[in-house]
Each structure stands twice: as C-alpha cells, then as structure tokens.
Amino acid sequence: MPVCDLDKRVPHGKKVLGIDIVVWWDKNESSWKVFDDACPHRLAPLSDGRIDKLGRLQCAYHGWCFNGSGDCKLIPQAPLDGPQVHTFKKACARAYPSVVQHEMVWFWPNTDPEYKDIITKKKPPFIPEMDDPLFSKFWINRDIPYGYVNILKVDREGGKPLDIVVEQLDINGFFGKYLLDSGKFVAPCTYYNYVDPLLASKFDFGYAPPAGTDHKIKKLAEQQRMVFFFFCVPVSPGNSRLIWGFAKNFGSWIDNIIPRWILHIKVNIVVDSDLHLLHIEEQKIMEVGPANWHKACFVPTKSDAFVVGFRRWLNKYSDGQINWGAGKFSSGTLPPAPPRQQLMDRYWSHVVNCRSCSCAYKSLNALEVVLQVVSIVSIGIAAATKQNAISATARTAMVSMAVIGFAASRWLAHFIYKNFHYHDYDHTLH
Numbered sequence: 223m224p225v226c227d228l229d230k231r232v233p234h235g236k237k238v239l240g241i242d243i244v245v246w247w248d249k250n251e252s253s254w255k256v257f258d259d260a261c262p263h264r265l266a267p268l269s270d271g272r273i274d275k276l277g278r279l280q281c282a283y284h285g286w287c288f289n290g291s292g293d294c295k296l297i298p299q300a301p302l303d304g305p306q307v308h309t310f311k312k313a314c315a316r317a318y319p320s321v322v323q324h325e326m327v328w329f330w331p332n333t334d335p336e337y338k339d340i341i342t343k344k345k346p347p348f349i350p351e352m353d354d355p356l357f358s359k360f361w362i363n364r365d366i367p368y369g370y371v372n373i374l375k376v377d378r379e380g381g382k383p384l385d386i387v388v389e390q391l392d393i394n395g396f397f398g399k400y401l402l403d404s405g406k407f408v409a410p411c412t413y414y415n416y417v418d419p420l421l422a423s424k425f426d427f428g429y430a431p432p433a434g435t436d437h438k439i440k441k442l443a444e445q446q447r448m449v450f451f452f453f454c455v456p457v458s459p460g461n462s463r464l465i466w467g468f469a470k471n472f473g474s475w476i477d478n479i480i481p482r483w484i485l486h487i488k489v490n491i492v493v494d495s496d497l498h499l500l501h502i503e504e505q506k507i508m509e510v511g512p513a514n515w516h517k518a519c520f521v522p523t524k525s526d527a528f529v530v531g532f533r534r535w536l537n538k539y540s541d542g543q544i545n546w547g548a549g550k551f552s553s554g555t556l557p558p559a560p561p562r563q564q565l566m567d568r569y570w571s572h573v574v575n576c577r578s579c580s581c582a583y584k585s586l587n588a589l590e591v592v593l594q595v596v597s598i599v600s601i602g603i604a605a606a607t608k609q610n611a612i613s614a615t616a617r618t619a620m621v622s623m624a625v626i627g628f629a630a631s632r633w634l635a636h637f638i639y640k641n642f643h644y645h646d647y648d649h650t651l652h
C-alpha cells in the first residue's frame with residue numbers, strides 16, 4: 223500500500239497472495255510493521271484491534287498486546303505473580319520482514335526466522351524517479367475483481383498500430399520499446415514506462431510525432447521526464463490490487479492545486495471502462511487453461527507484444543499461473559462472478575482505502591445535509607412568517623433559496639453516488 227493511504231492511528235487489514243495480514247505503525251520504532259492477521263491467542267483478526275497508549279498492537283478480543291517484533295508484552299488475564307506466560311514463543315504474533323520504499327510498504331511473505339534480514343539481500347524494484355525529490359508523484363490504489371495476470375495491459379480500445387518490441391526477456395522480467403517510450407516489466411509485479419511528455423499530453427500511445435520535429439521532441443523528453451508505474455498485487459484468485467501512479471518533474475504546481483480525489487474520479491472511470499470485459503476474459507481463459515493462452519487468443523499485431531511477452535514470461539517461469547501455496551486458494555479456482563453492481567463497486571474497492579476520497583466523501587455528504595437543512599429552513603421561514611412581517615421580495619428570496627438548496631442537494635447526491643459508489647460504463651452507447 224502507498225503510505226499516504228495508511229492511517230497511523232489504526233491497524234489495517236489487507237490480503238496479499240492469499241495471506242491475511244495486518245499493517246500497523248509502530249511509533250516506538252517509527253516504522254510500518256506487517257503481521258499475520260491472527261492473534262496467537264484465539265486467532266481473532268488483529269486488524270480489528272487498536273494501537274494502545276504505549277504504541278503496541280492490541281487485540282480487541284482479550285486485550286493481548288504485541289510490540290513491533292511481535293513479542294507479547296501483556297496478557298491481561300495472566301496473574302502478575304503467576305508464570306510469565308507472555309514470554310512464551312507461542313504467545314508471539316508472527317511478524318513478516320517489511321520495508322518502506324518509494325513511499326510504499328513492502329513485505330516478504332514468509333515469517334521464517336531465516337528471512338528476518340532478507341531486506342539486506344533482496345530489495346523491491348527500484349525506480350530512480352520515484353526517489354527523486356524534484357519529481358512530484360501521484361498515487362491511486364484500487365482493488366480489482368480480476369487476477370493480477372490480466373492487469374498488465376498497455377493496450378487500449380481504438381489503439382492505432384503500435385510497434386512494440388520486447389527485448390531481454392528472462393526470469394527478472396523484460397524490457398520493451400515503442401516510439402520514444404520504453405517500458406520495463408520487473409517480475410513479478412512491477413511495470414513502469416517512461417513517457418514522452420508530448421505523447422503523454424495526448425494520452426494516446428498511438429500518437430506519432432509530426433515529421434521533422436523528432437529532435438525537438440527528443441530534447442523536450444530529456445528535460446521533462448515522466449514515468450508511469452504500476453504495481454499489480456495478487457490478492458486471491460480472481461482478485462488483485464492495482465497501485466498506479468506517475469512521477470514527473472514538470473507542471474507539479476497543478477498537482478498541488480487539484481485534490482487527489484478529483485484525479486481519482488478520472489482514473490476510476492478508466493479502470494471501470496474495461497473492468498467487466500477483463501473480468502469475463504479472465505473466466506474464459508481459465509476455462510481453456512492459462513497455459514493455453516496463446517492458442518486460445520489470436521494476437522497477430524505488434525501492439526500485443528507486451529501482453530504476449532508477459533504471457534511468455536509467466537509460462538516460462540511460473541507455469542502460466544500464480545502459486546497460491548498450500549492454503550485454501552491452492553487450486554486457483556476463480557470465485558463465482560458477482561452481480562455487475564458489486565463488480566463495479568467503487569466504495570469498497572477504492573473509497574474506503576483512499577484517504578483523499580474517504581475524506582471528500584464525508585465532506586460532500588455533510589454538504590448534502592447542509593443543503594437540505596438550508597432548503598427546509600428557508601421554506602419554513604417563508605411559510606411561518608405572517609403575511610406582512612417580511613416583504614414579498616424577501617419571501618420570494620426564501621422560496622428560491624429553498625428550491626436551489628433542494629436541487630443542489632439532489633444533484634450532489636447523484637454526484638456522490640456516481641463517483642463514490644457505482645458508475646456503470648456501457649460501451650454500446652459510445
């Protein structure tokens with residue numbers, strides 16, 4: 223998760239690679255911690271707990287407390303003069319090695335002590351621009367109802383012919399080029415590409431620069447740099463989390479003015495636009511077997527090169543699928559398809575997990591109530607005052623205010639529903 227969307231005051235429950243984890247801020251060590259989301263006492267989710275006054279993670283069920291290493295520090299039910307049961311190994315919460323890089327919390331999904339210092343040997347993928355203070359960054363996270371395997375896509379509807387070439391494919395990923403752009407897939411879950419700002423401004427990867435201006439565009443691209451990044455996190459079969467954003471070293475004033483949630487509305491529309499398609503596509507591919515992808519699909523143009531490259535990598539190094547371990551997801555079977563309304567839901571897939579959108583959602587709902595109150599109070603005043611106590615003009619003003627307040631509150635209710643709950647996207651009418 224991007225750190226900007228995590229609240230330090232509360233523990234957060236998340237699912238990654240089928241593992242339930244709790245992410246919480248240890249103020250004693252000033253670092254994010256990732257534990258198994260199960261209390262060693264009776265397996266209650268620690269994410270339902272709280273951070274206590276001493277900054278420890280406390281289970282909400284019987285109040286056991288854990289420090290940043292997972293050591294149990296308090297068992298309220300244990301008598302003080304009895305055996306020190308909290309010091310037992312079995313009283314410890316299971317802590318995963320974790321680190322913050324690129325303003326994002328990463329963890330190693332294994333609690334075995336041999337991996338305790340894994341971070342010194344194996345680091346998350348590094349994108350230089352994301353660590354550069356001269357670059358402004360934009361983030362969004364969204365839970366997506368299709369698998370990580372289907373997220374990786376740079377192709378779009380109406381795309382013009384794209385000359386994409388994939389190079390250097392090996393276990394660590396691959397590198398690809400088109401026009402002045404270049405993209406890199408860092409296995410298993412990171413993709414980023416450098417975007418020519420002129421191309422980016424068109425938001426159309428198929429745009430060809432006008433003839434004769436090549437060197438000018440190249441020069442501009444050298445000074446003004448922009449990188450799109452995608453982190454695709456497998457959650458469970460048929461579910462993934464997309465952490466998407468960009469870093470750029472120009473025009474950052476505009477990013478400082480426009481609140482994040484306004485940009486999120488636009489990004490969410492893009493995600494929704496092919497959500498249903500990809501959800502269905504994934505089920506069809508599961509029916510033929512993921513390893514048969516290249517037989518089932520017909521991909522004759524170079525614009526599919528990235529997707530073909532990714533499938534090649536997946537088949538070669540991961541048997542065409544994700545290894546979900548021995549747990550309940552071992553078969554990789556997809557869950558039944560939810561109704562469209564649930565599939566396209568924005569509230570649970572994004573708003574609750576985004577600090578900017580959840581804050582805007584609360585404020586806009588409060589504003590809707592204020593508008594309703596204004597409307598009711600105005601009509602009340604207009605109706606209750608005696609005929610000659612206020613002038614006709616004042617009365618008209620009151621009635622107008624009531625009407626405007628009512629209309630504005632209705633409009634706002636619709637806006638909130640459409641942007642924070644459910645926005646259907648119908649291709650047939652476009």
Ligand SMILES: *[C@@H]1O[C@H](CO)[C@@H](O)[C@H](O)[C@H]1NC(C)=O
Binds near residue numbers: 251277278289
């Ligand atoms: C804070 O950290 C120090 C040293 O790591 C430790 O001695 C102390 O007990 C910790 N306090 C809590 C509340 O975990």
Ligand SMILES: *[C@@H]1O[C@H](CO)[C@@H](O)[C@H](O)[C@H]1NC(C)=O
Binds near residue numbers: 290291292293
């Ligand atoms: C947690 O407690 C253990 C045992 O008292 C101590 O060794 C360790 O340093 C503590 N960890 C943190 C992060 O405070």
Ligand code: FES
Binds near residue numbers: 261262264266283286
């Ligand atoms: S289950 Fe957590 S304290 Fe009992």
